[in-house]
Amino acid sequence: MKILFGPVSSRRFGLSLGVDLSPLKKQCNFDCVYCELVRAKPVRMQDEVVSVEQIVKEVKEALQKGIAFDYLTLTANGEPSLYPHLKELVYALKTLLHKKKILILSNGTAVLDQFKFKTLLDIDVVKFSLDSAISKTFHRIDKALRSIDLSLMIEKMAEFRMEFKGELVMEILVVAGINDNEIEFNALNEALSVIAPTRVDISTIDRPPAYPVKAVSEERLKELALCIDCVPVLLPKRYLNEQKIDFTEDELLKMFHLRPQSELDIEMKLSPKSKKIVQKLFESGAVKMVDLAGVKFYRV
Ligand code: SF4
Numbered sequence: 291m292k293i294l295f296g297p298v299s300s301r302r303f304g305l306s307l308g309v310d311l312s313p314l315k316k317q318c319n320f321d322c323v324y325c326e327l328v329r330a331k332p333v334r335m336q337d338e339v340v341s342v343e344q345i346v347k348e349v350k351e352a353l354q355k356g357i358a359f360d361y362l363t364l365t366a367n368g369e370p371s372l373y374p375h376l377k378e379l380v381y382a383l384k385t386l387l388h389k390k391k392i393l394i395l396s397n398g399t400a401v402l403d404q405f406k407f408k409t410l411l412d413i414d415v416v417k418f419s420l421d422s423a424i425s426k427t428f429h430r431i432d433k434a435l436r437s438i439d440l441s442l443m444i445e446k447m448a449e450f451r452m453e454f455k456g457e458l459v460m461e462i463l464v465v466a467g468i469n470d471n472e473i474e475f476n477a478l479n480e481a482l483s484v485i486a487p488t489r490v491d492i493s494t495i496d497r498p499p500a501y502p503v504k505a506v507s508e509e510r511l512k513e514l515a516l517c518i519d520c521v522p523v524l525l526p527k528r529y530l531n532e533q534k535i536d537f538t539e540d541e542l543l544k545m546f547h548l549r550p551q552s553e554l555d556i557e558m559k560l561s562p563k564s565k566k567i568v569q570k571l572f573e574s575g576a577v578k579m580v581d582l583a584g585v586k587f588y589r590v
Contacts, residue, residue: 293340294348296388297359300493302459302527302555303393303415304584305353307359309345311366311373314338318368320397321433322421322502324465327367332435335372342375346382352577355384360584361415362387364394371400377409384412391415397482399438399445410450415583417459417491420448423481431468448485457583460521464511465495472556475517483520490581491524522587524551534561545566546577550589 295308315338316330349362362383364370371394373379383392391414400406408527410416422428425440451458457517462478464470482490495505506514506528515523537545542564545551550561556568568588571577577588 293345294352297357302585304360305358306361306363307357308363308365310338311364312368313340316367317372319372319399319435323431323499323503324463324495325500329500330354337373339374342379342382345379349383349386361391361393369397369399370394371396371406380409380412382389387460398443398447401450407450411454414456416456417461419461421463422474423477424474427469427474430453431465444481451485451487459583460490462486462490462492464506464514466506470506470510470514472517475514479518479520482518488520489522489524490518491526493526522582524585535559536561537564539567546588546590550587553586556588577578
């Protein structure tokens with residue numbers, strides 16, 4: 291049984307040491323069509339549970355070995371908030387980790403349970419998924435337990451955001467022919483404007499999925515991302531051969547004014563000449579750099 295994995299370096303959350311809260315089998319209240327795990331009937335709770343002591347022991351050993359990481363990431367073969375001792379675990383880890391941050395990668399359903407809702411308030415960075423803001427599509431993609439009410443979940447996510455002192459990242463995964471259209475993205479934009487997360491990450495399938503569904507092209511992802519104008523957007527995956535464009539200073543200022551651009555955007559989109567202008571704007575204070583849940587964004 292392997293509880294800890296990594297550390298792995300990701301564009302989304304820096305260097306992360308993973309903790310698998312369901313190491314023995316998939317235990318999830320969703321059965322997403324794009325899941326990289328095997329298909330499995332959604333469940334309400336875990337029936338195979340690892341002890342808090344075992345997890346804490348392994349984390350302690352990693353710390354003693356001096357393994358470097360920025361985030362301890364609570365994840366699972368399934369939904370980590372189904373772990374029944376999450377509160378005790380978070381408490382024990384916080385005492386152990388001192389200044390290192392805890393991140394949880396949840397499908398968002400934790401907000402529907404008041405006890406889990408409160409537990410997540412103690413975590414530094416919370417990632418929720420939201421693949422659709424339209425109930426029919428949400429159930430088609432995520433194959434959630436029928437009792438999960440999407441509009442209530444969105445409402446609770448917004449409530450969570452109001453109380454939460456940490457950073458909330460939302461994630462949208464785009465599946466060809468299901469949520470890859472403007473109607474879906476306009477509805478998502480509306481939901482995100484109510485939730486007001488720190489940033490939203492948009493990606494598509496890049497591993498073999500549980501069901502026969504397909505990814506969308508990089509181009510389409512970029513077009514859909516333009517529908518999201520209420521929150522900084524990160525497209526974590528970029529092709530290296532993306533065309534580099536020359537922008538004038540005015541064009542760059544307008545771009546930063548319209549939407550924050552991640553370091554990755556700058557790296558992938560801009561010509562060397564434009565990058566120099568960005569550097570100059572940054573040094574003069576016309577453009578600022580902000581850290582949004584571990585990812586640096588330029589903004590005016
Ligand atoms: S929420 Fe995550 S683990 Fe659960 S089915 Fe969806 S992708 Fe798989």
